[in-house]
């Protein structure tokens with residue numbers, strides 16, 4: 001009996017050290033090597049257990065250079081994309097962040113390590129509940145999950161220092177600009193096709209907004225008035 005428990009503990013330790021090694025390889029091979037240089041972002045990506053945000057059948061693929069399926073036909077983004085967007089937000093640890101598209105909760109967990117408070121909105125209630133349970137079990141206590149249509153942002157909790165959109169929009173939603181603090185950043189993929197977008201960063205400075213673009217990405221569509229109709 002004691003032997004069995006010891007064997008089990010050994011295999012749990014072996015499993016978690018397997019993920020620890022895979023995570024570090026991901027940080028070095030997929031992130032540092034490809035232009036993710038913010039040490040806090042690299043540390044966050046090395047801290048959040050991506051395997052805990054996917055179905056156990058995909059746990060062995062958690063640190064591959066790919067998006068992975070989550071329930072309801074959605075995806076958890078590729079690690080590089082999550083890190084790229086987090087870096088583009090230029091967080092210092094003190095910010096209030098709004099994420100549109102909670103999905104698995106993985107991106108929110110990464111943002112949780114990089115900011116003071118994260119509000120994340122998901123339109124699919126079952127995904128939101130699963131993410132909420134997971135984030136709380138893993139101790140990401142500064143994340144608040146909301147079930148809502150993210151097209152209108154979250155006016156009751158505005159202003160935000162940073163807003164990140166993890167689904168492809170057709171335009172920059174005006175409510176996000178209205179809910180952004182002065183000096184704040186919005187990182188959002190926008191495109192003419194539901195599956196292909198250009199990544200943009202909008203930085204608010206008083207009544208002006210600076211626009212920068214960062215190349216092509218592929219996201220699931222943002223559903224609603226600033227995105228695409230549900231099919």
Ligand code: SAM
Nearest residue numbers: 076101102103104106107122123149150222223
């Ligand atoms: N950040 C997520 C993660 O780490 O798993 C990845 C999100 S997935 C690429 C995009 C998510 O946006 C999906 O879960 C989808 O249901 C959600 N979404 C799409 N349109 C939305 C809307 N109008 N409001 C809120 N969530 C939306």
